[in-house]
Amino acid sequence: MDQAEPVIERGATTRLLGTWTLSRHRQLKRLLTQTPVPEGEVQLRHIGALDTAGAALLARWLGLERLEAIINAETGLQPERRALLETLLRAMGREPAPAAKKPAALLQALALLGEQSEYLARHFWQLSGFVGLVLQTLAVVLPRPSRWRLTALVNQIHQTGLNAVPIVALLTFLVGAVVAFLGATVLGEFGAEIYTVNLVAYSFLREFGVILASIMLAGRTASAFTAQIGSMNANEELDALRTLGLSPIELLVVPRVLALLVTLPLLTFVAMISGLVGGAVVSVVSLDIALSQYLSIVADVPLKHYLVGMVKAPVFAFVIAVIGCMEGFKVSGSAESVGRHTTSSVVQSIFMVILLDAVAALFFMELGW
Template sequence: MSETGNASIAESGGPIVASGDWTLEHIGHLAALCESLKRRVGADTRVDAARLGRIDTAGASFLLDLADKDPARIDVADDATRKLIAAVARAGNAPAAKSRRKDAGFLASVANIGAALEGFWDNTVALIGFIGLILSAFSRNALLPRRWRMTSTISHIEQTGLNALPIVALLCFLVGAVVAFLGATVLKEFGASLFTVELVGYSFLREFGVLLTAIMVAGRSGSAFTAQIGSMKAREEIDAIRTLGLEPVDVLVMPRVIALLVSMPILTLVGMLAGIIGGAAVCVLTLDISPLMFVTRLHETTTVRHFWVGMSKAPIFAFLIAAIGCLEGFKVSGSAESVGSHTTSSVVQSIFVVILIDALAAIFFMEINL
C-alpha cells in the first residue's frame, strides 16, 4: 500500500518538508495540499524533498508549483528525482506552439488553387522527364536484340490486348447504338434520317473508336501497370533489380510500353468496327435501312482519311498511358495506401491527358482540313 504524499511547514519562513508518495494516484489530495501551502510560502521558500518516497511527473509538477517553478529551490536525496524535476521544469518552460489560424475564406481558396497548380506542374515535369528516360532506353536497346525481353512483352500484349478485346468491343458496340439512336431521333425531325450513317461513321472512325478504347485501356491496363510496379516497389524488388546490375526501365517499363504500342491500334480497330456495327444494328431495326444500303452509303460518303485520323492517335495514347502508369508505380512509397492512391492518380491523369491530346488533335486536323 503506497503512502499518501504529505507536506508541512515547521515554522513560519522555514522550508516546506515533503514526504510520502507524490504520484498520480494521489493527485486530488496533493492538489488540495499544495493549494493550502501556497498561501503560506514566501518568495524564497525552499522545498525539502529528501524524505520523498515515490514520485512521478505529476508529483514533480506540484513540487515545482510550491517552489515557484524554480528547481534549484528543491532539495532532493537522489539524482534520479533531481533529473525528473529538471525535465518537468524544462517541459513547463517550453514555449507553447502557436495555434494556426484556420482560414476558410478567400485566402484558403487561393492557397488550394496554388497548391493544385504546383502539383500539376510537378507532375508535368516528372512525366516529361520520364518520357525522355523511356526514349533513351529505346535508343539504347533498339540495336541490341539480346536485350529485348520478348517473353515479358508477349505476356503483356496478351494481358493488355487480347484479354481486353471483349470489353472494348462490347462498350463500343453499345455506344455506337446509342449514337445512332440519338442521331436518328434528331435527324428524323428534318427528314434526314439517312445521314445517321455518316454520323456513326465519322464519329467512330475519327473520335469515338480511339477515345473509348484509350479510356478503357487507361482504366484497365494503366492502373494494372501502376499496381504491379507499385507492389514491387513496396516489396523492394526494384532495389533488387538494381542490385543485379539491371535497369528497372529496361526490365519493367519497356515491355509494357511496347505491348501497349502493339495492342492499342488493334483494340482501336476493333472498337471502330464494333461501334459501326452497333450503329448499323440500330439503323436496320429502327430506320428501315438495309444492311446493304448502310454499307453502300458508308462506303460512298466516308473516305479512308477519317480512318487514318483516328488510327494516328492510337500509338500516342498508348505511349502516354503506359508512361503515366509506370511513372505512378515508381512513385509508390511502400504502403498499401500509397499503391491505391497512385493507382487512382494514374487513371485520372491518363484519362485527362488522353482527352486533352484528343482535343488538341481535333483542332489540328480541322485546321489542316484533314
C-alpha cells in the same frame, strides 16, 4: 521519526524537511492538504530529496508566483534544485499558444489554387522526366535485337490486346447503336434519316473508335501496370533488380510500352468496325436502310477520316503505358499506396487521352482534315 518522512516545521520561518519525491506522493498530498500556506519566510534548502513530482505538489501548494519569489530570495538553495524548480515553473507557467488566425476565404482559395498548381507542375515535370528516361531506354534497346525480351512482349500483347477484344467490341457495338438511335431521332425530324450512316461513320472513324478503346485500356491496363509494378516495388523486387545490375525500365516498362503501341491501334480498328456494325444493325432494323446501301455510304467516306483516328492511337498508347508504369514506381510499401496510385493512374490516363484528343481535333481542323 523517520528522517525520510516529509515534514513542514512551522515557526517564524517555515522549513521543509524530508523526502519530497514520487515515493512519498500520497503522504505529501495529505500533508499539504492539512497544512495552510505559510505567510512568512519559507526555506527549501533543508529538503533531503526532491524530484519533479514533489516539486509539482509544492508549486500547487504555494502557487507559481510565491514559489518563484522563494527561489529568488533563498541564496542557500542547491544549484541543481534551483534549476529543477525553475524548469518546473517555466513548464507549469507556459500559456497555450494562441490559436492561429483563420485566413479569409479568398486567401484560402488562393492558397489552395497555388498548392494544386504546384502539384500539377511537379507532376508534369516528373512525367516529362520519366518519358525521357523511357525514350532513352528505347533508343538503346531497339537497335540491339539481343536485348529484346520477346517473351515478355508477347505476354503483354496477349494480356493487353487479345484479352481486351471482347469488352472493347461489345462496348463500341452498343455505343454505335446508341449513336445511330440518336442520329435517327434528331435527323428524322428533317426527313434525313439516311445521314445517320454518315454520322456513325464519321464519329467512329475519327473519334469514338480510338477514344473508347483508349479509355478502356486506361481503366483496364494502366491500372494493371500500376498494380503490378507497385507490388514489386513494395516487395523490394525492384531494388533486387537494381542490385543485380538490371534496369527496371528495360525489364518492366519497355515491354509494356511496346505492347500497347502494338495493341491499341489494333483495338482501335476493332472498335471502329464494331461501332459501324452497331450502327448497321440499328439502320437495317429501325430505319429501313438496306445493308448494301449502308455499306456503300460507309465506303464513300474519305480515307483521311480513318487515318485521323488511327494516327492518334500510338500516341495515346504511349501516354497510357508511361503513366501506368510511372505511378507503379511511386508506390510505397503499403496496400493503401497501391490503391491510391492505381486510381491516380486511371484518372491521369483518361484525362491525358481526352486532352490530347482535343488538341488533335483542333490541329486537324486547322489543317482542313
